[in-house]
Amino acid sequence: MYLKRKFSVTLCIVGLTGICIAATSPGAKDNGYKNLKVLPKNISKKKLQEIMIDDFEDGLGVNCGFCHAEQKGSHKLDYASDEKPEKEIARVMMRMTGKLNKNYFQTGHAMIGDSTLIVTCSTCHRGQPRPDADNIK
Numbered sequence: 001m002y003l004k005r006k007f008s009v010t011l012c013i014v015g016l017t018g019i020c021i022a023a024t025s026p027g028a029k030d031n032g033y034k035n036l037k038v039l040p041k042n043i044s045k046k047k048l049q050e051i052m053i054d055d056f057e058d059g060l061g062v063n064c065g066f067c068h069a070e071q072k073g074s075h076k077l078d079y080a081s082d083e084k085p086e087k088e089i090a091r092v093m094m095r096m097t098g099k100l101n102k103n104y105f106q107t108g109h110a111m112i113g114d115s116t117l118i119v120t121c122s123t124c125h126r127g128q129p130r131p132d133a134d135n136i137k
C-alpha cells in the first residue's frame, strides 16, 4: 500500500515537470542572439541576416561596422554590444518605421523586413546614412 502511493506521487511529479518544460520552450530553436529589443527574440538566423543586409546595409549604404562596435583588441564586430550610438538610433528608426506602416498604411503588425511594409528604411534613406536635404545628390 505504502509503495503503491509513493509510486503514484512520483508519476505525478514527472507529469507536472513535463508540462513545465513544454510550456517554457515553444518549439523555437535558440538562435543565440543576446540583445534584441525590437525584433522578435526567436527570429530565425536567415530573417535577421536579410534585415541586416537588405534593409540596413543596402538601405543606408553602410557596412555592419557603421552600427556595430568592434570587440576590444580585435577588428571582429561584437554584434550584441550597444556601444555605438548608431545602433540605438537604428532601434528608434525601426520603431518609427513600424508605426508609420501600422498607423498610416494599415499594414497591421508587420515587422521590419516583411514584404507587406509600405515604408522601409530605403523610402527615406535611399542608400544614404543621413537623408537630410543637403545630402541629396
Ligand code: HEC
Pocket (backbone or CB within 6 Å): 032, 033, 034, 035, 036, 037, 038, 039, 040, 052, 053, 056, 057, 060, 062, 063, 064, 065, 066, 067, 068, 079, 080, 086, 087, 088, 090, 091
Ligand atoms: C543601421 C544599423 C545597423 C547595420 C548597418 C547593421 N546592423 Fe545588425 N543590428 C542593428 C540593431 C539596431 C540590432 C538590434 C535589433 C534589436 O534590438 O531588435 C542589430 C542586431 C544584430 C545582431 C544580433 C546581435 C545579438 O546577439 O543581439 C546581429 C548578429 C547583427 N545585427 C548582425 C549584423 C550584420 C552581420 C550586419 C552587416 C551585414 C549588420 N548587423 C548591420 C543595427 C544594424
Ligand code: HEC
Pocket (backbone or CB within 6 Å): 055, 056, 060, 086, 087, 089, 090, 093, 094, 097, 112, 119, 120, 121, 122, 123, 124, 125, 129, 130, 131, 132
Ligand atoms: C521617415 C523617414 C525615415 C525612415 C523611414 C527611416 N529613417 Fe533613418 N533617418 C531619417 C532622417 C531624416 C535621419 C537624419 C536625422 C538627423 O539628421 O539628425 C535619419 C538618421 C538615421 C541614422 C543616423 C545616421 C547618422 O549618420 O547619424 C540611422 C542609423 C538611421 N537613420 C537608421 C534607419 C533605419 C535602420 C531605418 C529603417 C528601420 C530608418 N532609419 C528609417 C529618416 C528616416
